[in-house]
Amino acid sequence: MSAHRTTTYRRPETGTDLEARLAAIRDELEVPREFPPEVLVEAERVAAAPLSLPERDETGIPFVTIDPPTSMDLDQAMHIERDGDGHRVRYAIAHLDSFVAPDGPIDAEARRRGQTIYSPDTRTPLHPPSLSEGAASLLPDQSTPAYIWDLKLDGAGEVTATDLYPAMVRSVERLDYASAQQLVDAGEGPEVLALLREVGERRIELERARGGATLPMPEQEVELEREEYVLRLRPLLPLEEWNAQISLMTGMCAGRMMLDAQVGILRTMPPPDETVLRRLRAAARGLGVEWREDVPHGEMLRSLDRTDGRHLALIHEATSLFRGAAYTAFDGELPELTEQSAIAAPYAHVTAPLRRLVDRFGLALCAAIASGQEVPGWVREALPVLPEAMAASDRLAGSVERASTDAVEAAVLSGLVGEELAAVVVDAGGEKKRDDVEVQLAEPPVLARAKGEAELGADVTVRVVGADAAAGSVDLEVVQA
Missing domain, CATH: 2.40.50.140 (Nucleic acid-binding proteins)
Structure with missing residues (x-):
């Protein structure tokens, strides 16, 4: 195949x-259709005159974005530099607090939608495009409010220091995955790409060491291109994996901050049941796929070849390992389950607020923790209802x-x-x-x-x-x- x-x-x-x-x-x-008129009016108003803007100015840092070529709702921008034998990663995330008033019309509609819904021919956005594809998006050459995760990493890629603060930022270049990968392969392009590779590869090794697991399921894409629908299986580019590691690292930092403060909302998943693992081992034997007893399932999955029919069948069988993902909110007593088992660490969604409701609350919560302030009341009040809101939107x-x-x-x-x-x-x-x-x-x-x-x-x-x-x-x- x-x-x-x-x-x-x-x-x-x-x-x-x-x-x-x-x-x-x-x-x-x-699926929701058009935004209500009052939401569109409010979005236009705050796009032209934000509710507030961060006082800190980081527009001199040359952030870049890496996204699919047609994306306009750019949640993240990054800058990486060397720091001794490690790195300093600054990860800018869209700052919706500048545009969305708690309990206002945009907030109410976002809670109803939960997340951006994707179809082959269109997408149904979480927020009005005047915000998600305009004033709040980290588009190049515009000053945009952002939360900046400022992370220092040692020579192995472990995070040694974490800070989070709001600031104004300016992206200087918009890259897409394919062209960025070509630049890396050719040894060309901005230095941030070479440094992303270094950080990404180190973080992948750390993931292996702590027992993380990724399901190498072939990615099927359906796209509309010049009046034709294109159906393809697309191999994941190495750069996409490195980029994903930056987001995972940030979510892990957020999860740890929430646990230390005893308040937050984690993305959790229980470890696979031993019965499921035994069945998967039996399937591997039946398919003639080698899996030594001393090899964890995550390492076995990394070794599979999606172009081999026997391996592809085992990949489909392995979907049973990745069940039970949920959002777990807490305020005070810590929940019994605190880890996302595929990541093998506590983890929270905080890197896609333009497209996913829960991230806006997680960001505001972590920013309060980082600055030593009280968690905003509107965040605390939402924690009990966010898990079901996100579960419903995930189902949809x-x-x-x-x-x-x-x-x-x-x-x-x-x-x-x-x-x-x-x-x-x-x-x-x-x-x-x-x-x-x-x-x-x-x-x-x-x-x-x-x-x-x-x-x-x-x-x-x-x-x-x-x-x-x-x-x-x-x-x-x-x-x-």
């Missing part, structure tokens, strides 16, 4: 319009993503009815005793169930019996195992 595949679906001149199906999904799932986002991907996959396969395609079995039913299997097609990169029987990890041929884009359904059958 190729690690990088792309399938294009051109909008048909006749027949079911995929955009209509995607819009219907949003309607069925009650997941439902939209699954239904939208199903619709695009069905549209892609609608032109291949009757054809036979290569696939790998990634779920053979197990204890469910089903009469079908889950397969990952090689081309187009569709994940779906197919009638028939086959062994887990087997290379098979499936026939496309039918595909209904309007219903988001496909009908496949195994014809050769």
Whole structure:
């Protein structure tokens, strides 16, 4: 199986319009539509005249952003410099306190939405675009209020000092992942990219040492490009992993600050159950994938090759290790579970306030702790209700993503009815005793169930019996195992 595949679906001149199906999904799932008029009015007002701005001026620091090329809601900007044999990382995060009044119309609507919802053809933002893609976004060449995480790291990448404060910042360059990776590979571009690599690689080693685990699931993308929907499996670039480590490091610092202050909201996940681990080890033996008894599951997952069918099947089996993620709020007595087991450390969401509700509260809380001030009342009052608000928005986002991907996959396969395609079995039913299997097609990169029987990890041929884009359904059958 190729690690990088792309399938294009051109909008048909006749027949079911995929955009209509995607819009219907949003309607069925009650995704919010336009912002209420009072929210838009308030957003325009505070964009032109912020509620307040930080007094500290850090616009002389050459921050850069690294995001997908079409993104306008830029939550983060970074600057890295050497500090002895370690580094100093300054991570600027959008400062929504300058624009969102507690209990005001923007706050109320953000609490209703919870997070930005992504569809293949559009996104439904958490905040009005005049803020999230304008005044509050860390766009280049504009002075923007931000929270700055000021982190000092030693030669191994461990954080030795943490500070957090509001300041005005100015991004000097906007980079995207692909072009930034090309610059790193060529030994070119701003020094921050080379330093990001150093920090990222050190933090990855620390993650391994503390037993962190990452599921190397192939990333499926659905995008609209020049009137065509493109379905692809995209390999994660090394730079994306380094960049993610900066965010994870910051969230770990936030989690530790909250625990030390005995108030906050953590992102938690219990460790995998021993029964689940035994089943995964049994699946590995059945697939012929080596997994020594002394090797932790996180290290085993890092060794898997997503282009190997047996390994891909084991990756799908390993999703059972990553269940039970939740938001855990506390004020006073510490919760029983304080770690996010995949990260193997306490962790909090504080790096994406433009797109995720909880981050705004976590940032304000940590800034108060860092400055020795009382946690704002509006933050404390929200802590009990934030977990369910975020859980509800997570459920909605997941439902939209699954239904939208199903619709695009069905549209892609609608032109291949009757054809036979290569696939790998990634779920053979197990204890469910089903009469079908889950397969990952090689081309187009569709994940779906197919009638028939086959062994887990087997290379098979499936026939496309039918595909209904309007219903988001496909009908496949195994014809050769």
